[in-house]
Amino acid sequence: MPDKNSISSFFDLIQQALKDQSLVSLTASKPWTKSSHKKLSFKPVMLKGRYHISLSYLDNKQQFTEPLNPSTFSEKLASILKQYKQINAQLLHKSAQLLINKKGEGSLQINNKSQRLTLEHNKEKKYAIPPDAGFLFDLDLSTKDGKIKDKAQKKYRQINKFIEVITPHIEALPDQANIYDFGCGKGYLSFAMDEYFNQQLDKNFKIKGIDLKEDVIRKIQKISVDRPGLDFICGDINNQQPASIDALIALHACDTATDVAIAKGIKQNAQLIIVAPCCQKQIRKEMKAFAAKHPMLKHGILLERQASLLTDTIRGLIMESNGYKTKIFEFISTEHTAKNIMIIGEKTARKQDQALAIQQLKEQYGIKEHALEKLLA
């Protein structure tokens, strides 16, 4: 039952955590009035050898951070308890959630759940996904104290670049949008989307990662139990029949798995389709007879590149024929990955008739059928 004591017990708990420096993080969400920031996040930091609490919040889509000394933080907390309906605190050995009702009474829930503490002021470039985000440690990309491991630097930058590139497209999706990550692998991108859009920007996206690999999915299902917006499913994307897809991503899904993902998106009228193709074997095989007679394509590597270009060109044209405004571009430097072409399609009301262009390309290169055409037939 909610009561007045729960609020003061919560306040005392945080005071004690400040004294013994066991506060890991605190967030205040669900403000009573629209004039308050949607979410305030607090984390301890060491500044010039002194213990501070860093406050961060979004204002006009811009992230602000300010350090508070412990007594200023206590005053701030007292006022937050009047302004917000939900306050979550993570301490070193327990977590606490305080829900406050309209009568100003609170319900306090405490769970014994240990966390690691990071007490460093982050002077590095500000990334959408901070290096001390818990999932990076769980996925073996960072150390216990929140530093990205040397071997994971490229992956970390790739994840952040991905979030940077997709943000303007994803932000327009409705609040409860269903977002699929087809061929999610270890789930880096699903976790990153949940971390940034759901945790930081307070969206309520339903993100579902799907992959064939049972052991990998089992592991990330365990890591994601505390993330209500994130779900991992073990299965073949060919066999998935989602009731509704608002957006999908498929990064480096092998060969025609990219086409399967695009086809699912088109059939479900997805608002947004984002793919970064991997190997393009299907078209390469079909081009073999033509390539044997063509001086430019007698070398394997040139045939491979030409087949990739052709595969993605036809994918883009098919998406345009189905009403998607399509962009094809390099989303990250080749220093990170050679597979750096991204196709983004945004659903519009206008279908472009690309049938002739597709037919001419196929005839030119001796191709009978593109995998995506077959999937949509």
Ligand SMILES: C[S@@+](CC[C@H](N)C(=O)[O-])C[C@H]1O[C@@H](n2cnc3c(N)ncnc32)[C@H](O)[C@@H]1O
């Ligand atoms: C190169 S990994 C990419 C992982 C992830 N998208 C990323 O970018 O970090 C390709 C993944 O696609 C998965 N995959 C390939 N074909 C699939 C299919 N038909 N159904 C489900 N997953 C598939 C593989 O198991 C593999 O984990």
